[in-house]
Amino acid sequence: MNNNMLFPDSKKDNLDDKYTLKIDRLIYEPKNNKPHISQLVDQSKTNKLIKKIKESSIREEEKLFLIEAAKRHNVFDYSKIADYYAHSSKEMQELMEDSALVIIDFKKAIEQGYVNLSKNIADAYKKEKDISNEK
Numbered sequence: 001m002n003n004n005m006l007f008p009d010s011k012k013d014n015l016d017d018k019y020t021l022k023i024d025r026l027i028y029e030p031k032n033n034k035p036h037i038s039q040l041v042d043q044s045k046t047n048k049l050i051k052k053i054k055e056s057s058i059r060e061e062e063k064l065f066l067i068e069a070a071k072r073h074n075v076f077d078y079s080k081i082a083d084y085y086a087h088s089s090k091e092m093q094e095l096m097e098d099s100a101l102v103i104i105d106f107k108k109a110i111e112q113g114y115v116n117l118s119k120n121i122a123d124a125y126k127k128e129k130d131i132s133n134e135k
Contacts, residue, residue, distance in 0.1 A: 030086030040084055042075040049073060076101070 049070040053063050078101075085093055085102045096102050 031083050033083070034087035035080045035083050037084065040077055040081050042077070045073040045075075046070050078102075 050067050053066045053070065056063065058066075081096070081101050085096050088096070093102075097104055
């Protein structure tokens with residue numbers, strides 16, 4: 001892959017570039033209603049897999065492993081999660097932030113390791129830009 005696609009220098013930037021470091025702050029206006037907690041995550045695929053795993057004849061330790069792996073099929077509804085967050089207690093909000101269900105404080109997210117990839121990409125971009133400016 002051409003590095004200029006990922007790290008365009010200022011001389012080659014144009015309106016057709018697909019990649020940018022510009023980050024617009026998302027501002028979400030919560031709705032007036034707090035959704036029921038059962039609406040925050042769709043576990044239908046997870047539950048089907050877990051049922052199949054439990055009915056299998058594999059060893060118990062294998063079942064436990066596969067049940068944990070099946071949980072990655074949960075589908076979170078982040079707009080409803082944001083609504084739930086907005087109408088929750090301070091303690092619940094902090095726990096939701098700790099789980100990165102919502103990111104309110106970008107610095108806290110960095111401290112907890114949720115944005116390491118973004119930082120690594122930004123660092124790589126800066127390094128690439130510095131190298132291309134030296135030429």
